[in-house]
Amino acid sequence: MRDDEEMGRITLAQVAQKAGVSISTVSKVLNGRQDVAPPTRIKVERLLETHAYRRTARSSREAPLIEIVFHELDSIWALELIRGVENVAKANQASVVLTESGTRHSPDPDWIEGVLQRRPIGVVLVFSALPQAVKQQLRARSIPFVIIDPAGDPDPDVPSVGSANWTGGLAATRHLIELGHRRIGIITGPEDMLCSLARLDGYRSAMSMAGLETAPELIRFGDFHVEGGYDRAMEMLSLPERPTAVFAGSDLQALGVLEAARVNGLRVPHDLSVVGYDDVQVARWSSPALTTVHQPLRQMAEEAAQMLLRLRTEEPSSTRLELATSLVVRKSTAPPRAD
Amino acid sequence: MRDDEEMGRITLAQVAQKAGVSISTVSKVLNGRQDVAPPTRIKVERLLETHAYRRTARSSREAPLIEIVFHELDSIWALELIRGVENVAKANQASVVLTESGTRHSPDPDWIEGVLQRRPIGVVLVFSALPQAVKQQLRARSIPFVIIDPAGDPDPDVPSVGSANWTGGLAATRHLIELGHRRIGIITGPEDMLCSLARLDGYRSAMSMAGLETAPELIRFGDFHVEGGYDRAMEMLSLPERPTAVFAGSDLQALGVLEAARVNGLRVPHDLSVVGYDDVQVARWSSPALTTVHQPLRQMAEEAAQMLLRLRTEEPSSTRLELATSLVVRKSTAPPRAD
CATH class of the missing domain: 1.10.260.40 (lambda repressor-like DNA-binding domains)
Incomplete structure (x- = not known):
């Protein structure tokens, strides 16, 4: 049997x-x-x-859809993630349905109704922790779903795609140490996000492996936005002994650090080195262009969409896929000044 | 009858x-x-x-869709336009289908097949000039469509939404003149785009109305990207008599001008004033934050989506809606140095 x-x-x-x-x-x-x-x-x-009820498949005459749901579309990540899903959809003659809905943790309840009517191939959710009720609603209707979780807070029983935050924090800090910096500040993200803590731990490990002390006044929690980077950098730059380099935790926070440096009459990288995180478009466009940690957002979204396509024929598993991050050296970092 | x-x-x-x-x-x-x-x-x-055949309406049990089609998703405009369409869709319990397809002028032929299968409420096309064949295919199937055309090259027989480019160019240049600048450079977009020419004409009119001569070496055509802004600014800044201010024609070109200033050891706005165009997110995030011309991209997309909803009950007209642009003064402009 x-x-x-x-x-x-x-x-x-x-x-x-x-x-x-x-x-x-x-x-x-x-x-x-x-x-x-x-x-x-x-x-x-x-x-x-x-009883693993399988509803009748969408008619083959209908155009196949892949859904992507965001909490907020103005996230700097949104465009790269959309492009990744769109690439895979296009290669499979499918279209992308985009929804902005809910809170940081889950989509609005009425979103689910639309999904059930549209019967997509599957759903890519850009949320950290999906409530049990949402998971059960999707599973009961056999709608495959995958979470993209750049925040690095994987839900153990859901297929998800993230990236290596600890390693990214380590690489950013090592780069500054190798340039000769000793007094290195970090502005990481919010204290309640795992990716913030993972990047901070990567920083601590790099410092410790190099035999450097981490000064408590050089460790700050931001908000992953420009304002947080600006405010925390203004604090650090007013210290009696200011850092010669800052690992800014995100590209937006790095832009805030650049503005704080400008306001303080400091030139980047001559007077202050700055490293971002994410490698979104603005990292290339900034003046100077940001040295940053590349988070493969588009590739993460492509992997998530590919997982959905595989779930049409394979049984769901609780895969957690973590893609590698890598340092991209541009113009915002240099050796510290000799004086 | x-x-x-x-x-x-x-x-x-x-x-x-x-x-x-x-x-x-x-x-x-x-x-x-x-x-x-x-x-x-x-x-x-x-x-x-x-014979104005009307196909049977999509079943009311199906989830309504609004489509948006782009030539390239990595356009700086894309996210704002998506958000505008998404806002209107959400308010009308509809979802957004997103497609990246075709060239600057029209979507790929196979895109039309998917649209016909999906039977959306309507289609927002972000293209300059739609080929007759595409228009006819959509019209023959009674699928309403509206063109969003930030490039300002309206097709006379299609409903479209754009913004006031000439007025924007005028406002940007007047702002610099009012600050006391006399030697003002312009980097406009590609020579074959109407919006480039309209912004340039706005610049010329502002100069002429102020009794200022326009020096041919201070008028350059760019590409609307960072690189074009950088290259053209490097040329202008190496002139024997360099400009004290540059109207950069787009925010991305303005970022290129900032980098050219940095490379030349010039401080913005102290040594060089810079005005952008578009007011996309990076304009706020740049260091210094850009004075720019606000192009209401999100509102343009909202208007386009609203037009589609109206086309369900009203007859199509060849409306051209042109939204106002407005100057946003931030930190990249200041009076010229006295010396």
Whole structure:
């Protein structure tokens, strides 16, 4: 007896019988309709999931869709991630549906209704921690999903793509040490994001491996935006003994550090070296162009979309894919001044 | 007798009869199938268009879609335009389908096939000049479309949204004149784009109205990218008598001018004033933050999406909507040095 027979692929009528509801109620749940009492909906979803119900595939005459959902589209990451998904979609004659929805952690509840109507190949979610309810709703309807999580806070039971934050922090700091800097500041991201902590730990390890002390006043938490970088850099540059280099934790924070340097009459890299993180477009366009840690955002999105395509034929696994980061040396870093 | 009766809303059978083909052939054309000989396809499309055939509306149970098509997603404009369309879609419980396709002038031919299958509410095209064939294909299938054309090259028979380029060029130049600059350079866009010429004419008019001569060596054509701004600024800054201010024609070109200033040891705005154009995110993030001409990209996309929604109930018109531009003064401009 084969596995899927043992599991007992189930019909809607069987689900209805087990749940003690009508077939039309099961159908309503499947289609994401709101006129079903929540306890009934949850009971039906659990049965659908347990028995691995597979809904009829989208008609082959319809155009295939891949969905990508963001919390906020004005994230500097958004465009690179969209491009990655679009590349894979195009190669597979599919189109990309884009939604901005919800909070940093999960999409709005009404988003799910639209997804169920559109029946995409799958969904790429750019969220850190997906609530159990959302996962269950998608699983109950056999809609594959993958999380892109540049914040590095992987959910253990969901396929996800991230990148190597600790190694990135290490590489950025080592570069500054190799140039001869000893007094190196770090502005990492918010204290409640794992990627902030991983980058900071990479910095600490690089300092410690080089036999350098880390001064507490040179370690600051920012917000990953220009303002945070500016504010924290203004603080550091007013210290009695200011740093000769700053690892800025993100490219936007690095832009804030550049502005703080300008306001203080310091030239970058002559008077202050600055390293960013992400390698988004502005890193190349900044004056001077930023030395930064390349986070392969587009490739991460491509991998996520490829995972979805594979999930059409393969069983889902809880894969966590972590892509390598790499240092890109441009013009914002130089040896410290001799004086 | 009412107009639409006079026009004679036509059935597929009538189209088939007039074209001398089978109903199934007409249906294939409507669905964008490739297995119809081009002369037959064109004949059927013309009949559908002439008789204003309306295909059955998308089922109300299906999730409504608004499409946006770009030539290249890495345009600095893309994110703002996507956000505008997404705002309107969200307010109307619709989703956004995003496609990167084709050349600067039109999407790839196979894109149309997907659109016909997806049956969106309508299509926002970010292209300058749409070929007649594409327009006819969309019209024959009653798919409303609007062109967003920041390049300012409106197609007279298509609804389009743009912005006031000449006025923008005038405002940027006047601002520099009012600060006391006399020797003002301009780097406009490519010579074959109308928006480049409109911004340049705005510059010329402002100079002339102030009784200032325009020196030919201070007028350059760029590429709207950082590199063009850098190269042209390096040329201008090496002139025996260099400009004290540059209107850079786009924010990216302005970033190139900032880098050229840095390489030449010039401080902005102390030694050189710089004005951008577009007011994309990087204008705020640059060091110093750019004085620039705000082009309301998000609002332009919102207007385009609203036009599509109106086209569901109103007859299409050849509206050209031109939104106002406005000067945003930040930190990259100052009076010229007294010496």
